[in-house]
Amino acid sequence: MSGPLSVRLDPRTKLALLFVWALAVLFSPGLPFEAGMMALAVVFGALCGKMRLSIAMFALYCAAMGIAIALAQVNLGIFSTLFNSFFLLVRKVFPCGLLAAIIVSTTQVNEFMSAFSKMRCPREVTIPFAVMMRYVPAIREDWGYIKDAMRMRGVSPTLGGFLRRPGLTVECLYVPLMMSALNVADELSCASVARGIENPAPRTCHLHIEFGIADAAVAVVAAAVLAAAIVLRGLA
Amino acid sequence: MQSGVQKAKRGLGARDLVTTGVCIALYFVFMMVGSMLFAPNPVLTFLMPAGAALLTGPVYLLLVARVPKHGPLIILGVVEAVVMFVTGMYWLWSVFLVVLGIVGDLIAGAGGFRSKPLNIASFLVFSLNPMGSYIMLWLDPTGYSAYLTEKGTEQAYMDTMVATGADWVLPAMIGLTLACALASALVGMRMLRKQFEKAGMTA
Numbered sequence: 264m265s266g267p268l269s270v271r272l273d274p275r276t277k278l279a280l281l282f283v284w285a286l287a288v289l290f291s292p293g294l295p296f297e298a299g300m301m302a303l304a305v306v307f308g309a310l311c312g313k314m315r316l317s318i319a320m321f322a323l324y325c326a327a328m329g330i331a332i333a334l335a336q337v338n339l340g341i342f343s344t345l346f347n348s349f350f351l352l353v354r355k356v357f358p359c360g361l362l363a364a365i366i367v368s369t370t371q372v373n374e375f376m377s378a379f380s381k382m383r384c385p386r387e388v389t390i391p392f393a394v395m396m397r398y399v400p401a402i403r404e405d406w407g408y409i410k411d412a413m414r415m416r417g418v419s420p421t422l423g424g425f426l427r428r429p430g431l432t433v434e435c436l437y438v439p440l441m442m443s444a445l446n447v448a449d450e451l452s453c454a455s456v457a458r459g460i461e462n463p464a465p466r467t468c469h470l471h472i473e474f475g476i477a478d479a480a481v482a483v484v485a486a487a488v489l490a491a492a493i494v495l496r497g498l499a
Numbered sequence: 500m501q502s503g504v505q506k507a508k509r510g511l512g513a514r515d516l517v518t519t520g521v522c523i524a525l526y527f528v529f530m531m532v533g534s535m536l537f538a539p540n541p542v543l544t545f546l547m548p549a550g551a552a553l554l555t556g557p558v559y560l561l562l563v564a565r566v567p568k569h570g571p572l573i574i575l576g577v578v579e580a581v582v583m584f585v586t587g588m589y590w591l592w593s594v595f596l597v598v599l600g601i602v603g604d605l606i607a608g609a610g611g612f613r614s615k616p617l618n619i620a621s622f623l624v625f626s627l628n629p630m631g632s633y634i635m636l637w638l639d640p641t642g643y644s645a646y647l648t649e650k651g652t653e654q655a656y657m658d659t660m661v662a663t664g665a666d667w668v669l670p671a672m673i674g675l676t677l678a679c680a681l682a683s684a685l686v687g688m689r690m691l692r693k694q695f696e697k698a699g700m701t702a
Contacts, residue, residue: 281585288587352588352632359587387511391574392581394520395527402528433686437557438694444521445565445700452517460513 272311274378276478277366280307283485284359291355292495294328300358300488307481308365316368320361327353372397377468390460394451401447402440409439511570519571522562523578529554530579534629545633545672549679552626556683557690559622564691564701567612569604572621576600576628588632595631599624619684626680627673634669 284300291297301324308317331350372393379389413420418428418435425432511519533550562571577600580593603625610617695701 285585285587289590355589356587359585363586387516387570387574388577390513390516391520391523392578394517395524395578398521398524399528402524434690434694437687437690440525441557441561441690441695442698442700444525445518445561448518448521448565449514451521452514455517456513 271475271477272481273472273474273478274370274374275382275472276474276481277370278375278378278382280481280485281359281362281366283489284362287485287489287492288355288359290489290492290496292492292498294354296492296495297354297358298324298328301361303484303488304358304361304365307362311365311369313365313368316364317361320357320364324353324357324361327357367396373468374470374472377466377470377472380466381472390455394448397451398444398447402444405440405443409436412439511566511568515566515568515571516574518566519562519574522558522565522571523575525558526555526562526575527579527582529558545668546675548627548629548633548672548676551629552676552680553683555626556622556680556685557687559625560618560684560687560691561695561701563607563612563618563621564695569608572604572607572625573597573600576603576625579628589635591635592629592631595628595634599628615688619681619688622684622687623677623680626676626683630673630676633672 284304287300288297291300301321305317305321308314327350331346331354334346334350375396376389376393379392410420413432413435416435418424418431420432420436530551533552533554534547537546537550559575562575576596576598580596580600583596584590584593603621606624607614607618607621612618691701
């Protein structure tokens with residue numbers, strides 16, 4: 264499903280990597296460290312066959328950080344707090360965001376489900392989680408149809424249209440989205456019950472899920488990054 | 500119609516869980532859209548909780564109306580918390596999501612998930628969740644500014660900034676977020692009554 268360079272990883276490794284990355288960002292000693300994490304995420308993306316996405320995110324990150332450093336030189340009073348907290352958000356979110364995007368786009372929902380069930384996660388969390396991951400892309404598709412439908416009724420799905428007729432615009436937007444969501448929920452639950460989601464027996468997966476050499480390598484790198492973050496923070 | 504408390508004892512079936520998942524997806528998308536309106540503009544970043552609250556009300560109330568049991572709101576909090584944490588948001592936001600999810604569940608549960616005022620109150624409380632990533636600015640200004648600047652030399656500069664900005668921004672943020680959440684919830688209630696209840700789409 265991905266490029267020729269792609270490496271197969273155990274979904275549990277991917278989840279662990281994401282978790283460790285979030286912790287490392289939390290402990291991160293500063294911008295250079297996060298930039299390094301971003302670069303590692305780009306390498307990971309390239310290995311998983313998501314070169315274009317990784318490079319694009321990296322370019323955006325560099326641009327944002329350039330602006331942040333430039334703005335730090337001038338004093339803008341209270342606006343500096345506002346700017347700072349925004350760029351801090353970008354700075355902290357991008358390394359994990361890129362990794363999450365790569366992982367979600369290279370892992371199928373059933374792999375996640377088996378990983379979760381092997382980790383003995385309760386069904387109350389895994390099922391909504393899997394459904395959510397599956398349904399978010401569908402919302403974008405629905406949104407296209409809804410826009411067309413709104414135009415046919417002469418309701419403009421833009422900010423201007425919203426300001427002119429807020430009630431109607433909001434209704435035309437939410438009602439079909441929520442209605443179709445409920446219909447999808449019904450269909451999905453029928454389908455999943457038919458496929459035995461309520462079966463209490465342990466879940467099995469057609470794909471063989473096992474830790475391999477690639478997983479070990481990723482785990483070593485991730486552990487090193489987290490350790491470096493904690494040590495460098497202690498030194499700073 | 501039997502009471503929600505009795506129903507809750509039966510637990511969540513696969514259908515409830517799938518519905519919850521779909522609503523979480525919608526909630527997530529609306530929250531992102533609401534935040535993205537403000538995210539590209541650094542000056543408006545403090546409006547982000549209000550923007551998210553403004554769009555998510557109908558979805559939250561739909562979830563409560565569709566699955567009137569204990570659980571879905573906690574699941575909403577937990578799943579959003581995991582998503583926020585792994586995308587590198589400030590960890591206190593995730594804590595807020597889980598805690599407010601539980602609180603929201605209890606508030607809505609007090610009315611058996613059918614009391615409109617309590618459901619709205621539950622959403623108002625839950626809508627304060629993004630405050631988790633901003634609250635540090637007031638709870639622990641020095642810690643937060645250290646986290647922001649990471650350079651000792653800028654400490655004094657940050658301190659004055661925190662002192663001037665902080666006093667009115669936090670109450671204003673909370674007030675605005677609650678106002679937006681209330682507006683959103685009222686629109687959502689109206690929509691549920693007008694369209695969804697008539698169509699028999701609520702449980």
